Amino acid sequence: MNSNVQPPRWALKFLKFICPDHLFEEIEGDLIQKFNRDVKAVGEKKAKMRLMWNVIRFFRLGILLRNKFSIELNQSYMIRNYFLVLIRGITKRKFYTAINILCLTLGITFALLLGVFVHQELQVNKSLKDVDRLFLVQTQTKSTDDYNFFVPSRLAKQCLEQYPLLFESSFRFFDRNVTVSKDDKHFRLQSMIGDASFINMFGFEVLTGDGATALKNPNSLIITKKVANQFFNRWDVVGETLSVSTEQNGRKDYTIKAVIEDPEDKNSITDFMNMDAQIFLPLENYRDFFPLFNQDSWNDLIITHLKLAPSASVMEAESTINQLVDKNISSKDSEIKIYRLSPISNYYQVTNHSAVQKLITSLIAILVLILLLAISNFINISIASSFSRSREVGVRKVLGGLSKQVVSQFIMESFVFALASAVFALLAYQLVYPSFGELLGTKMPSVISFQGTFWIVIIIAIIFIGLLAGIYPAIFQSMAKPIESLKGKSKSVKGTIQFSRTLIAFQFLITIFILTATIILSSQTSYFLNKDLGYDKSHVLIVNSVPRLWTEAGFQKMESAKKEFSLSPNVQSVSLSMGAPGWNFSPGGGTLYKAENSSANGVGYTVTGADENFFRVYNLKLTDGSLFDNSNNRKPNEVVINRTAQMALSIKVGDQLKASNFGDAVLTVKGVVDDFHFASLHEKVAPLMIVHNIDFEAYRFFSFKMKPGKMSESVNEVQALWKKVFPEDAFEFSFADERLKQLYITELQMKKASMFATILMLVIVVTGVLGLVSLSVAKRTKEIGIRKVLGASVRTILTLLAIEYILLMIVSIFIGVPLSYFLANQWLASFAYHIELNWWMFALPIVCFFVVIILIVCAQSLKTALDNPVNSLKYE
Amino acid sequence: MAKEYLGEFEELILTMVAALQEDAYGAAIAEEIETRLKREVNLSAVHVTLYRLEDKGYIKSSMGGGTNERGGRRKRIFTITSAGMAMLKAMKESRIELWKLVPQLKMSGL
Numbered sequence: 003m004n005s006n007v008q009p010p011r012w013a014l015k016f017l018k019f020i021c022p023d024h025l026f027e028e029i030e031g032d033l034i035q036k037f038n039r040d041v042k043a044v045g046e047k048k049a050k051m052r053l054m055w056n057v058i059r060f061f062r063l064g065i066l067l068r069n070k071f072s073i074e075l076n077q078s079y080m081i082r083n084y085f086l087v088l089i090r091g092i093t094k095r096k097f098y099t100a101i102n103i104l105c106l107t108l109g110i111t112f113a114l115l116l117g118v119f120v121h122q123e124l125q126v127n128k129s130l131k132d133v134d135r136l137f138l139v140q141t142q143t144k145s146t147d148d149y150n151f152f153v154p155s156r157l158a159k160q161c162l163e164q165y166p167l168l169f170e171s172s173f174r175f176f177d178r179n180v181t182v183s184k185d186d187k188h189f190r191l192q193s194m195i196g197d198a199s200f201i202n203m204f205g206f207e208v209l210t211g212d213g214a215t216a217l218k219n220p221n222s223l224i225i226t227k228k229v230a231n232q233f234f235n236r237w238d239v240v241g242e243t244l245s246v247s248t249e250q251n252g253r254k255d256y257t258i259k260a261v262i263e264d265p266e267d268k269n270s271i272t273d274f275m276n277m278d279a280q281i282f283l284p285l286e287n288y289r290d291f292f293p294l295f296n297q298d299s300w301n302d303l304i305i306t307h308l309k310l311a312p313s314a315s316v317m318e319a320e321s322t323i324n325q326l327v328d329k330n331i332s333s334k335d336s337e338i339k340i341y342r343l344s345p346i347s348n349y350y351q352v353t354n355h356s357a358v359q360k361l362i363t364s365l366i367a368i369l370v371l372i373l374l375l376a377i378s379n380f381i382n383i384s385i386a387s388s389f390s391r392s393r394e395v396g397v398r399k400v401l402g403g404l405s406k407q408v409v410s411q412f413i414m415e416s417f418v419f420a421l422a423s424a425v426f427a428l429l430a431y432q433l434v435y436p437s438f439g440e441l442l443g444t445k446m447p448s449v450i451s452f453q454g455t456f457w458i459v460i461i462i463a464i465i466f467i468g469l470l471a472g473i474y475p476a477i478f479q480s481m482a483k484p485i486e487s488l489k490g491k492s493k494s495v496k497g498t499i500q501f502s503r504t505l506i507a508f509q510f511l512i513t514i515f516i517l518t519a520t521i522i523l524s525s526q527t528s529y530f531l532n533k534d535l536g537y538d539k540s541h542v543l544i545v546n547s548v549p550r551l552w553t554e555a556g557f558q559k560m561e562s563a564k565k566e567f568s569l570s571p572n573v574q575s576v577s578l579s580m581g582a583p584g585w586n587f588s589p590g591g592g593t594l595y596k597a598e599n600s601s602a603n604g605v606g607y608t609v610t611g612a613d614e615n616f617f618r619v620y621n622l623k624l625t626d627g628s629l630f631d632n633s634n635n636r637k638p639n640e641v642v643i644n645r646t647a648q649m650a651l652s653i654k655v656g657d658q659l660k661a662s663n664f665g666d667a668v669l670t671v672k673g674v675v676d677d678f679h680f681a682s683l684h685e686k687v688a689p690l691m692i693v694h695n696i697d698f699e700a701y702r703f704f705s706f707k708m709k710p711g712k713m714s715e716s717v718n719e720v721q722a723l724w725k726k727v728f729p730e731d732a733f734e735f736s737f738a739d740e741r742l743k744q745l746y747i748t749e750l751q752m753k754k755a756s757m758f759a760t761i762l763m764l765v766i767v768v769t770g771v772l773g774l775v776s777l778s779v780a781k782r783t784k785e786i787g788i789r790k791v792l793g794a795s796v797r798t799i800l801t802l803l804a805i806e807y808i809l810l811m812i813v814s815i816f817i818g819v820p821l822s823y824f825l826a827n828q829w830l831a832s833f834a835y836h837i838e839l840n841w842w843m844f845a846l847p848i849v850c851f852f853v854v855i856i857l858i859v860c861a862q863s864l865k866t867a868l869d870n871p872v873n874s875l876k877y878e
Numbered sequence: 879m880a881k882e883y884l885g886e887f888e889e890l891i892l893t894m895v896a897a898l899q900e901d902a903y904g905a906a907i908a909e910e911i912e913t914r915l916k917r918e919v920n921l922s923a924v925h926v927t928l929y930r931l932e933d934k935g936y937i938k939s940s941m942g943g944g945t946n947e948r949g950g951r952r953k954r955i956f957t958i959t960s961a962g963m964a965m966l967k968a969m970k971e972s973r974i975e976l977w978k979l980v981p982q983l984k985m986s987g988l
Binding site: 025027028029030031032033034035036038039056059060062064065068 | 903904905908909920921922923925926929930941944945947948949951952953954
């Protein structure tokens, strides 16, 4: 016999796995016998094949079922027993059960809230049609790294005509804030004036009307359901007309051709730059707004979205666009700019210096940390209370229980806890989601509207949490030797205590980290809101629903309106301007250079328009020269610049300037003002030029400087005046200081979420320490009694009990402080203007936390320490 | 008893167990069927059928000795029980009863 040839081992292993134990030996024997005979008869290779095939054939019900039945019976009996013991344990140890469930519930609720929020933020734009192929065309200035989204109006058309294999469709638009009226209803709405491809390209749901052709003809209109309801209280309003305030032709009637479902919040098309557009006008009507615009030119600029063909590569499309631009635009411009395609799919997350992306990352980190805190509480309390259970485990083992069964018992228990907490957490979520959504300034979905995949994630998370929380106590319990655990002592205790100390240190570490982070975060946000911005934002009322008639007649009307308003006793001064704090301050920029030099020596700058009162309303400090003269004796093309611009180009008052977006006009510097922050403090102050409204040929805001005092009264008065002067325009206003918060919305969200997290975390950690201390005190009752009999004072006993926590605290401070210092520095460095880290930001939370923990430890142990030693020694 | 039936393969296996006596174990039965009847049988099918017959009480089993060829694994030797023997006999008799009813065969026998 050829004894060298062995049957493949894995096949027999597989057999062992599927086969009942009592049948395995003979089946294996039969198979080996057959195999050996086959080797002789047909050779080794074939014999092996046959063996494998035969083994696989044993994978059949007739064999498998013989397996399961016997074991399942046994198991279900044991599971009943485990449940019984679990329920008895819960009723016996109510306090610890409550702590366990409370901490896990808090952790899971918070994780759920943050998880849903993060999921929503990640889903933004995902409902747009073919979102993976949608791109916004942007230009990047090489020298300054500034992005701008105005590109030549001819570009999209040329792309589609010349490269149909790369580009599928395009949508170009302007945005305009307009007053829309029907009879005596007036609303200030954001509009988009764009191509007819609007519906087909983004796939917005059309409720009524023909969306595809709606914007093909002039004077037609698409509106959202919300607007339809505002004006008509119904949404099947195709054929009705609305009058729209246009900048060139005054009020003009447009016919509604289609009504669309309200677009998803925050999508980067209708909510581009947070504009929240509600009505859509055809680009054909551009003459109502921009008389000089040419929609087929390489010099006139417009915002453009492109949809690439399904197989096109982004790189190729980008280089094609750059080539087209090089060919068609004077070399000067294309030299300093690169054209980029920004994907719409993540535009919301990465826009504004990835603010949302950062928010999401930090929230996920907080979520994980809080969950870990709750889980480590669970582990700590199970370890501490395991001493009372070691006898049970010992008895189980003596009666023939296997380690495997002990592990499964303990893991099952933690699953039950995780599941119960998850159920409580879902209930808690349902209770708090509306207020949490309000807190973060978004709408949160109810539990009922969770999607199927979301439930799967929740179930996986519960399994994961149960496993993570249960695995260590389970293994540690199952490893103990029965004799030792029956005697009530365990050799493995030392290792476990180390582990549980590590967990507490880890909890302290996280706590210190989140506490300091919250303090630094709040300091930074309040710094944003309270920093001296270089202008006075108090008592300033901004009206953004100014009728835009950018013609000579329009300016005259505004002048007389200003006079009317300034008659009011509550109004100190009134200004008409292009920008206002918290609103888009400047519509754009370009390159500014001295008239005698070429643009190559210029600097990137922003430009805005304002009247002579602007400086008084916002109390801007003049450092050199003079401000605009009154409109009567005003000279055209006189400008005021800020200090940064003055420094950048070393300009003196009276110097002549030129700017890339002012053609050949020569501008004279009349005055210099100190730097002020109208934009957010994320960025440094840019060189700025203020042009008079009339030279700028545009305006958007009225700013009223009110006399201090009763603001609501003054607002009412201005509103009454407004109704008189502009009877056909809505009165929409905000206060400058309130409106500024818009700029820091993600930081404010982050601050609120982290405050919330801090409170939760403190609750979790404090209850966890509470449970642990009371367990360790209960275990050491006798020891304390003996110590007291031997003459120890209450103070020494308290120190004895607290010293462990103090040591752990010191360790976590040594790790936590440098870590949070490092991360805080990194975070702050991303802002152009930020606070300096101060020692109290670390000391304050540490001291507070320290005191709280010591108080808890003392309060818990004081009763035992004060107790008459006779009682504690009698114990048992 | 009258309600009990055996399938064709079950009957075959039961017969083999009765015939092979002390040598009736899975691999041997499969081999005998292959050599005598020139019929391909699968080892797992033989085993499953044996267990089923044992459940029904027609055969009983005990562990026998191992051989070198089996890698030292013991055999499970099956022996027919009296219930099994009675079942086999009843089946054989009912077959013969039916056999007699077949007319053509009677003629050719003459």
